[in-house]
Structures are given as structure tokens and as C-alpha cells.
Amino acid sequence: MIKAICFDLDGVYFTEAGKKGYERRLLELSPKSPEEVREFIYNSKATRDHHLGLLSIDEYLNEMNEALEVNLDFGVFKEIYTDYYEVNPEIKEVILDLKVRGYIICACSNISESRIKALQEKFGFFSDFDALVFSFKERVFKPDQKIFEALVREAGCLPEELVYADDN
Numbered sequence: 573m574i575k576a577i578c579f580d581l582d583g584v585y586f587t588e589a590g591k592k593g594y595e596r597r598l599l600e601l602s603p604k605s606p607e608e609v610r611e612f613i614y615n616s617k618a619t620r621d622h623h624l625g626l627l628s629i630d631e632y633l634n635e636m637n638e639a640l641e642v643n644l645d646f647g648v649f650k651e652i653y654t655d656y657y658e659v660n661p662e663i664k665e666v667i668l669d670l671k672v673r674g675y676i677i678c679a680c681s682n683i684s685e686s687r688i689k690a691l692q693e694k695f696g697f698f699s700d701f702d703a704l705v706f707s708f709k710e711r712v713f714k715p716d717q718k719i720f721e722a723l724v725r726e727a728g729c730l731p732e733e734l735v736y737a738d739d740n
Contacts, residue, residue: 576703576727576734577670578678579663580714581688583739585679585697586657593656602640612639622684625708629686654690659697667700678703680723680736682713703727714738 579585595613602609613619618635621627627635633649636642644652671677679701681688685708692698703726705719712718724731 574675574733574735575729576676576678578680578703578723578727578734578736579667580736580738580740581679581681581683581691584737585660585663585667585700586691587660588739590654590657594652597652597655598640598642601642601644604640609640612636622686623682623707624711624713625685626711629684632684632686650686650690653687654694657691657694659695664700671700671702676702676727676729678705678723678727678734680705680714680719682707684708 582588582591595610598613599606599609604612616635616639618627618632618639622629622632629646633644633646636649637644667677677700683691683706685706688706688708698704703723705723705726707713707719710719710722714720720731720736723736724734727734
């Protein structure tokens with residue numbers, strides 16, 4: 573019997589507009605090629621380490637400024653990091669309906685601590701979830717088994733009692 577339902581954040585709870593807007597703004601600001609900018613955003617060691625909680629926001633911003641030849645201070649960075657994000661109203665409606673029906677609602681994401689704090693400040697969405705599991709806390713990315721073990725533990729159910737919705 574299903575007891576818990578988990579949602580990814582980027583691309584599920586939040587629309588794709590957030591990631592796409594962030595990428596678009598960095599492409600506009602950096603003199604680097606689109607390939608170099610995308611490589612930094614999605615595949616660089618700095619981004620990976622920041623999302624795993626191994627690199628502070630200040631260290632990450634320094635790495636970004638150097639790699640992309642930009643000069644962003646934290647205020648501007650925070651704005652473009654979250655400015656384009658929007659909650660998917662259909663998913664939020666489903667979540668609220670499922671909560672009323674008694675399901676445990678979870679979020680599990682490879683999102684960074686700096687972004688999650690900024691999004692919580694902007695949307696106050698933590699209350700939509702009963703359990704939150706993030707890569708920066710667990711120090712591993714999905715699909716590593718350890719993050720899913722943490723998810724099951726936080727949800728307080730058996731693995732076979734949890735359904736996971738992800739855009740990947």
C-alpha cells in the first residue's frame with residue numbers, strides 16, 4: 573500500500589522556467605560561449621561541490637565569477653538564481669489533495685542549500701511537504717542509493733510504500 577509520495581523540485585514542483593531563466597541570464601552576462609556557460613552550470617566541479625554542500629555560496633560565486641568572467645555580487649546572484657522560479661500550480665494542487673487524503677508528502681532534490689534557502693524565502697513552500705531530503709544534506713546525488721535510503725527514513729515508511737515523481 574502506498575503511504576508516501578515524493579516529488580522532485582526542479583522541473584516538477586517548480587516549473588522548468590527557473591532553471592531556464594537562470595541559464596539565460598548567465599548566457600547574457602558572460603562573454604564565454606554558450607557551451608562553456610552550460611558546462612559550468614550543469615557539469616562543473618564547482619557546481620557539483622556546491623550542490624553537495626562541499627563549497628559555500630561565497631566560494632561558489634568566486635568560482636563562477638572567474639570561470640564565466642562575470643562580476644556578480646551575492647545580491648545579483650541570488651536574484652538571478654531564483655527570479656524565474658515559479659511553483660507549478662497543478663502539482664501544488666495535487667500535493668494539497670494528497671495531503672488531505674492522508675499521504676505523506678516528500679521532496680527529494682539535488683538542489684543546493686543556497687537555492688533552497690532563497691526559494692523557501694520567496695515561496696515559503698516547505699509547509700507543503702512532510703519530509704525534505706536534499707543532496708547538500710546527504711552529500712550524495714540522486715540516484716545514489718544513500719539519498720533514497722534517507723528519503724525512506726524521513727518519510728517513515730518502507731521503500732515499497734513510497735512513490736517518486738521526477739522529471740528525469
